[in-house]
Amino acid sequence: MNLEEILNYRRSVRVYDKEKQIDTDKVRHCIELATLAPNSSNMQLWEFYHITTPELLNKMATACLDQTAVSTASQLVVFVTRRDLYRKRAKAIFEFEEGNIQRNSPKERQEKRIKDRKLYYGKLIPFLYARFFGILGLFRKLIVSIIGIFHPIVRQVSEGDIRVVVHKTCGLAAQTFMIAMANEGYDTCPLEGFDSKQVKKLLKLPYGAEVNMVIPCGIRKGDEGIWGERFRIPFEEVYHKM
Ligand SMILES: Cc1cc2nc3c(=O)[nH]c(=O)nc-3n(C[C@H](O)[C@H](O)[C@H](O)COP(=O)(O)O)c2cc1C
16 A cells, blocks of 8 residues: 555544454554654653553453443554653753764764753753643743743743643654554554543553553454544635645
């Protein structure tokens, strides 16, 4: 399949054929490909939980409100945001970038580029991602709205805004994963219909983690697998050429 065929092939599949197994290593590889998704500041505040055991699959089906997409799936991948890991990730990126600049930037620009990255990942990112019951976000909003009187500036800096940022990023990884799966001839269905508290407990996720999407995986079951034809709003209604 070429890319257009893959995008047409990918549908939200709600019933999987239990007789047809999928290869765990291939699913794992699709998760690895998902990490190639673009992501905000390259912070990669995501984690992927690949569920393959029948016991955990059964428990997840209950936590996902008994949706057939989960109860008939052979495997599940849970996409999780980890904005609580911002310091660890920023440190890893800076360490990589320092070497990257030394290897790939012109000699005369290296010092400034390293200094800029240090400021970005050492000061700005920790300032943006820090949380304290919404108060730090309000403080950032205040600073940004004052600077914004004089200059264009990114205004989405509240604690809620940063939560959106990590979920956007994780959604891109989820979509990359589903496309990679379709390329293998495997089916998926993105889900937000789940009890997040139960899912977090089943996966033993820490307080700072959030469940972004649960994605059942398998092979569609004949005509039952997909709920009929695909509907999209007429393109002219959503496309604005300017
Ligand atoms: C964030 C998100 C959450 C979704 N949650 C559910 C869900 O809980 N249950 C479900 O059956 N489908 C769910 N879907 C699938 C959508 O209903 C589906 O993508 C949409 O109807 C378009 O169909 P298509 O994916 O086959 O093109 C979700 C999709 C997204 C992107």
